[in-house]
Amino acid sequence: MKYLIAALFFLSLTGLFSESLTVVNRTGSVIELIQAAPAGEDQWGDDLIPGQVVLDGESVSLDLIGPAPWAFRMIDSDAVVYILYEVFPAVSGKLTVGPENQARLSVYAGAERNISITNQTGSALSTFRISAVSDNVWGSDVLDGRYIRPGETAEIIIKAVPGTLSFDIQFTLISENQEIPYEKSDVILTDGASLVLSLHSED
DSSP states (O other), rough: OOOHHHHHHHHHHHHHHHHEEEEEEEEOOOOEEEEEEEEOOSSSOOOSSTTTOOOOEEEEEOOOOOSOEEEEEEEEOOOEEEEEEEHHHHHSSSEEEOGEEEEEBBHHSSSSSEEEEEEEEESSSEEEEEEEOOOOOOOTTTTTTTBBOOTTTEEEEEEOOOOOOEEEEEEEEEEEEEEEEEEEEEEOOTTTOEEHHHHHHOO
């Protein structure tokens, strides 16, 4: 009986963050890939339409699991990228994507980007370094001697090669007077990105 109750409780929690969204393609091209990231996530999820395409003027229904707001990344048949942030599916149940949503790299992936870092690790954050996935060395510490205490958010500026979207990050936490390094791979960092650092069993 207790297992049944636990299962029902889990399903009820999942239902709280499960929403449907209809994506309408008004780009003038064929959308071949749709990825999403719920609030608190720092990288894009899997393709939501594997083996499918969305023709111009047509729509597709998506089932989303996770807390709003959502961010979406879409790629059309001409390799044009579309980015939409702060999407709340429950407001209208529909998301229209058009040319105005094209992710112009000069805006989203320029040489200088403002990033916010929220520390949800439970320990003080003492260093933070990034490098492009293709780089072999870590960049300098962008905190430059500052600390981000548990629960705090700090705004930083990173410099990158224009057009670069995927980065590896390395950060150091202070726990019981010891500095412990952690790494995360293939994190999407565009201008205005919000990065939430947390620790899970696999870290």
